[in-house]
Amino acid sequence: MPFIRLAALMLGVVIMLGGCGYRNPYVYTGPEKSIYMPTWKNRTSELQLDAKIYQELLTWFQKSGSINVTKQKEGADLILAGEIISYNLPSLTYGADNRTSTVKLRLRVRYVLKDLKSDKILIEQPSETWAEDFRVSSDSALTRDNANRALETIIENMSQKIYQRTLMQITKS
Template sequence: MKKPRLIPSLVTAFLLLFLTSCGYHNPYVYSGPEKSIYIAEWKNRTSELGLDSQIYRSLARWYQKSGSLHVTKKKEGSDLILAGEIVSISLPSLSYRSNRDAAEVKLTLRVRYILKDIATGKVLVEAPSEYYTESFLTSSSSAVEEENKKQALEIIIKDLSQKIYQRTLVQIPKL
């Protein structure tokens, strides 16, 4: 006659109880009072056309992760304003082939931005100069090289947007 296996059942029950009551929350989601964010059109001081639109779309996607933060196209009635500027983009070579052609390039994007509470004028986040870098390989094919550059820029924009979003989530509860 077998004895009932009580220990594994207790462990399983304890584990389920612990996981459901541990208070875990997703750090990428703001669940406080509803806030609307006006994202101003970023000034693009570079020759990279459409970069400002890419940043806007990426930021909007991050803010949409939260049910309580809403991106609006009108400044009037908004709680917060996020404004920024794409200051520069540089493409210095990192390594060279035997024929002295660049083999790898480091794309560096310099931006500045500010997030303010519109009602009080309080600055929540200010970055007077931030640099984001990503390397990419060059190619004898200009189409391949342009695609590599595009992918590096997409990584930078995603990282930039994520950082701004996370900094926003940290500062909003302090209002």
């Protein structure tokens, strides 16, 4: 008898949760959309930065089965284009011997999401700066690894935000 009560309770919870209106903000399940996503222009001397951003954006957009990313503008519903404006490493804090101990990596970008059918701009971000601190070490390889991790964090967070903003715009239209 206790098993039947537990099963009935579990079934009731599942039914209530299923009808509560919860929606995963990371998944678009509306009508199929295709996004033309050219590689971003890279105005910095940081090699492959444009490819890293493209790959991370692609990873996010692949989470939704109803969104297809394409390298072809023809037939696409939307375009997501961007530009890497700057990449710099200004010193942040100094140790007792006046050496830099922490650096703040800054990445500045701009991007636009446009509906190609209506020619309407859905998102226009003329300048957005992302920053992440990392530790400097006497070991240059470790410092380079720390800088790479900071850059990866920035790219992942930025891509997630762009993806979520895009989903909000697609859902509205």
